Amino acid sequence: MKQEPGKAEAEIAKIGGAQVLRTVLTYRGTGPPVISKEGFGHNPNGPQPLPSWLSEEDLAYYASKFDKSGFTGPLNYYRNMNQNWELTAAWTGAKVKVPVKFITGEVDMVYTTPMINEHINGGGFKKDVPNLEEVVVQAGVGHFNNQEAAEEISNHIYDFITKF
Structure with a gap:
């Protein structure tokens, strides 16, 4: 996925880190998650209840950390895939x-x-x-x-x- 810096972050800021994390942590589709036209926080399977291993308090805690630091770091990992391949080419x-x-x-x-x-x-x-x-x-x-x-x-x- 080619994404310009700032675009995804702005979209996430609109819906909030908690909704994005809820979607990611409850995702049960096969294959990689696909970001729909509705954006990062949209779960095509509808709103999902939190699983037993994740409380609302846990989600709020994680979201508060992402709200503070943002999602740029994790997103940059995916934006950097080509360079990652280049940097690890010696181990192919x-x-x-x-x-x-x-x-x-x-x-x-x-x-x-x-x-x-x-x-x-x-x-x-x-x-x-x-x-x-x-x-x-x-x-x-x-x-x-x-x-x-x-x-x-x-x-x-x-x-x-x-x-x-």
Whole structure:
């Protein structure tokens, strides 16, 4: 997504950080989120209740931090994708050679993005990560799996590191 600096920030300022965060944190669509004509705070699935792992108080706290610092930093990450690729070009084709347990959510917006799921489950990921020991796909869990399924994540991490 090519976005001129300031445009997205102005749109977010109109609707408020809380609405943007609510939309991002409750998103359950497959594939990457698409910003509709209605803007950042619009959820095409309609208003979503907060999940059990996120209270209104938590949302207000996170929103207050973004309202103070803004969204420019996170947005700049996406605006900088081409340069990120250029800066990491020296590692193209490099293999991850340490033991790995990969954990993702079944409805994670990245995992469900076309070609990502196929790469992970079709053998391409294992070629890049030869010591991949396990891929765990958590049923009903989205992009924020460390919060959505905190105890399950902790158990997976604990089980993995105790082998060493």
